[in-house]
Amino acid sequence: MIFTDLHQKLTASFGKDIKNIKIQNSKEMIIEVTSDTLPGICSYIYLELGYPLVLMFANDEQSLQSGYAVYYVFADRAKGLLLVIKTPVDPERMEIPSLSQDIPAAATYEREIKDLFGIIPVGHPNPKRLVFHGNWPEGEYPLRKQFPLKRKPPLAKKEMSFQKIIGEGVYEIPVGPVHAGIIEPGHFRFSVAGEPIINLEAQLFYVHKGIEKLAEGQSIEKCFYISERISGDETFSNSLAYCQAIEKIAQVQIPARAAFTRVIFAELERLISHLGDLGGICLDTAYLFATFQFRMLRGWAYMIADELCGMRFLRSVNKIGGVRKDFIAGKEKKLITDLQKIRTELEDTVHIIKANNLFIDRVENTGILEPKIAAELNAVGPAGRASGLGFDVRKSFPYAAYDKLAFKIPEHFNGDINCRMNTKIEECFESIDLIFQAVEAMPQGSILEPVNSVEPYRSAFGLTESPRGENIHWVMTGENNTIFRYKIRTPSFCNWPALCQAVKGNIVPDFPLINKSFNLSYAGNDL
Amino acid sequence: MNNLIYIFLQALTILMLAPLVNGLIRKMKAFIQKRQGASIFQMYYDLYKLVRKGSVVSEVSSWIFKATPYIFFASALVAAMLVPVSTIILPKHIPGDFIVLVSVLGLGRFFMMLAALDTASTFGGMGSSREAMVSTLIEPTILVSLFTIGLISQSTSLSQIMLTVQGAGFPLAHPVYIMVFLALLIVIIAESARIPIDDPSTHLELTMIHEAMILEYSGRHLALMEYGAAIKQLVFMTLLVNVLVPHDQIIAFTGFLALFLSLLIYFFKILILTGIIALIEINTVKFRLFSIPNMAAFAFILSFLGILQYFILGGSNV
Numbered sequence: 001m002i003f004t005d006l007h008q009k010l011t012a013s014f015g016k017d018i019k020n021i022k023i024q025n026s027k028e029m030i031i032e033v034t035s036d037t038l039p040g041i042c043s044y045i046y047l048e049l050g051y052p053l054v055l056m057f058a059n060d061e062q063s064l065q066s067g068y069a070v071y072y073v074f075a076d077r078a079k080g081l082l083l084v085i086k087t088p089v090d091p092e093r094m095e096i097p098s099l100s101q102d103i104p105a106a107a108t109y110e111r112e113i114k115d116l117f118g119i120i121p122v123g124h125p126n127p128k129r130l131v132f133h134g135n136w137p138e139g140e141y142p143l144r145k146q147f148p149l150k151r152k153p154p155l156a157k158k159e160m161s162f163q164k165i166i167g168e169g170v171y172e173i174p175v176g177p178v179h180a181g182i183i184e185p186g187h188f189r190f191s192v193a194g195e196p197i198i199n200l201e202a203q204l205f206y207v208h209k210g211i212e213k214l215a216e217g218q219s220i221e222k223c224f225y226i227s228e229r230i231s232g233d234e235t236f237s238n239s240l241a242y243c244q245a246i247e248k249i250a251q252v253q254i255p256a257r258a259a260f261t262r263v264i265f266a267e268l269e270r271l272i273s274h275l276g277d278l279g280g281i282c283l284d285t286a287y288l289f290a291t292f293q294f295r296m297l298r299g300w301a302y303m304i305a306d307e308l309c310g311m312r313f314l315r316s317v318n319k320i321g322g323v324r325k326d327f328i329a330g331k332e333k334k335l336i337t338d339l340q341k342i343r344t345e346l347e348d349t350v351h352i353i354k355a356n357n358l359f360i361d362r363v364e365n366t367g368i369l370e371p372k373i374a375a376e377l378n379a380v381g382p383a384g385r386a387s388g389l390g391f392d393v394r395k396s397f398p399y400a401a402y403d404k405l406a407f408k409i410p411e412h413f414n415g416d417i418n419c420r421m422n423t424k425i426e427e428c429f430e431s432i433d434l435i436f437q438a439v440e441a442m443p444q445g446s447i448l449e450p451v452n453s454v455e456p457y458r459s460a461f462g463l464t465e466s467p468r469g470e471n472i473h474w475v476m477t478g479e480n481n482t483i484f485r486y487k488i489r490t491p492s493f494c495n496w497p498a499l500c501q502a503v504k505g506n507i508v509p510d511f512p513l514i515n516k517s518f519n520l521s522y523a524g525n526d527l
Numbered sequence: 528m529n530n531l532i533y534i535f536l537q538a539l540t541i542l543m544l545a546p547l548v549n550g551l552i553r554k555m556k557a558f559i560q561k562r563q564g565a566s567i568f569q570m571y572y573d574l575y576k577l578v579r580k581g582s583v584v585s586e587v588s589s590w591i592f593k594a595t596p597y598i599f600f601a602s603a604l605v606a607a608m609l610v611p612v613s614t615i616i617l618p619k620h621i622p623g624d625f626i627v628l629v630s631v632l633g634l635g636r637f638f639m640m641l642a643a644l645d646t647a648s649t650f651g652g653m654g655s656s657r658e659a660m661v662s663t664l665i666e667p668t669i670l671v672s673l674f675t676i677g678l679i680s681q682s683t684s685l686s687q688i689m690l691t692v693q694g695a696g697f698p699l700a701h702p703v704y705i706m707v708f709l710a711l712l713i714v715i716i717a718e719s720a721r722i723p724i725d726d727p728s729t730h731l732e733l734t735m736i737h738e739a740m741i742l743e744y745s746g747r748h749l750a751l752m753e754y755g756a757a758i759k760q761l762v763f764m765t766l767l768v769n770v771l772v773p774h775d776q777i778i779a780f781t782g783f784l785a786l787f788l789s790l791l792i793y794f795f796k797i798l799i800l801t802g803i804i805a806l807i808e809i810n811t812v813k814f815r816l817f818s819i820p821n822m823a824a825f826a827f828i829l830s831f832l833g834i835l836q837y838f839i840l841g842g843s844n845v
Contacts, residue, residue: 173649173733181730194656195816284734286726286813292560358723358812366815508653509734509816 030084056109057487058117060145077396098124105378116143134158165191184522195507211527215486231524236269236314237466245462245475250451258322259401260442267431273467274424280516293349322448363417367514369502379498381469386419393465417517490524530618541607545757546570555805582746595642596751602635603758613789624683625673643740654739664823672707672830693776706833713826719760723811768796
């Protein structure tokens, strides 16, 4: 068994404190411990075994006679294993020990759980509200089961407080939440000395939609549509992660043709997203030629999506158990010629922009995300790969048909805008190549293995590499093919804190450019 | 009589042409980017729209905020009077020279920076401090370049300078003028807030310089600010084309036909300069804010080399 080694190590160190060990879906090990043992075992896994904390969430399991529980998910990216530490929460005290001192990535998750469940992380270095702002009253915790879906709590009137940086010549610049462009809302509080930024505090979560609450009690088919609407430009990877979780619970193997179709659409989505990002980086440096070049290419990619499935944003392509239709049949030739055209034009454009010294001067050594900080905060996706974290869900947790295809993961080490840009450029070419391979290798056959019912109270993780990075969904089923709890963690949730670190020491007018090089989702961050 | 015609000619030409120059630059940029772009008359429509709208003024602002659009526009208009679009008709005496030109524009800028600080908005303060940085770095270049030509023509009056340069044949064949030409080209880019110094079309408040200062303006106040900025841009362009590429010497006859021909050549020169600016905007990338001093220093060195060459090459023989 793949877990034998891990099992031995953990029982040797914490044998008497571990209450229960369960292995499910062949690659997920769930270990139940008490909250006293929790800091010890988590520190051991994080520091000694070197597994990063990729997700942390709470669950109201009172109807299952076990009260509230908090799950800590660690990932072994080399072997593709998920190690889940589950700890019950004492209903009298509603407290968990905070792990943020040892595991910096835990800080935002603990604040999220505190806001949504009212479970207090004891000893948290910055227990400020995360999801809710000053207008949400105390003592209202929407993800507890007893909180009715339609409840509208009264408005509280409390001002948000921000970190104060005090010193001579230091002043604060509040920016947002309403911005000049047509972008999502977010408030940025800069503390600057002249132009250099000393500190940036991002107050996001202006678009809380209650998606996780909304999903609870819905049928698994309906919840699929919810998953598609988490974040507009990651429709396919989000719905894919959801489908994979359900398919694991139902123990369904999707047909090979469906798996290859999923690869094609996932890579198309990545291509569209990356081309948009590259255009954005060029726009923010006022490099207009390249901007319109990339926009044109993205337009071409959108047209391919439209031709394949009749929907540029790739909605309703997935289906639990496969894909909705055989979208590729008969369109292979056109798909390949169109992509070839994009590749040629992209090669030329990249050649031109890399020869532009003024442009490279803007992006080089700007907004450096140090590899150490990136690792501590679990920066994912292109942002992580630009800072030396060379992992990719497609390699470490292969899904769809990625294990049958050859592709390279770009790796850069400087962590600046240039590295993030190069990562995205290289991934564009890899994506095009992957689609070629997938079209080539695609077998004939059915495209759907219907899933009609799922066992209640079973859970599974669905992982995908969305254009922005590692995307993790956790689904627990309820009675009658419904959803009991749906936890979504998009890559943006991990990368927002990393962005705040990357801008430190840069000057204010470079912030939009750094922000664009990360291109994080506000909606995907705030569920 | 000449005075009246001169004033009428100056005001009419600059006022009518200034928004068109902006439209032309935008259209050329769009054309190079394979876009259709807005009509070249778009800025006239925008100004017309803005003039008809009411103005929103922050409660905390003082009289400076309301007075600034008029002061800024007036300063630009006065500057327009000082740089002749054609030397066919010159009044007997133009009160003012390029020192007045720089000071008058400085006055407008001073009030614009004050007004930006007045509303206490975040971006206004940032815009003001950046504008102060750019302008203090760029103003010496304007003065040194103009002094160089002033030395050659033994006068600080721009009309006198233009007349002298017309006698010099083709000035751009001479190194002194080349230096001054390049220095003034950088000045135009900086003064009209264009790429690579500033990006006139950006929506990113944090990167703005000029736009950040007028962010709080709306309605007719905004119209005046934008119109003023367009006039200022055309004044500098006129300065460059009429001082360094003079054309009136080739018109052998006098009368209104000569005036018409002179203005036509002037439009043509402006059109070419518009193309050059559009090309620069397309082919460069916005500098890092702290690289702007390098560019300003480069412009200053050019103008300084110009004045050095004037002395090295033997003063008035140029």
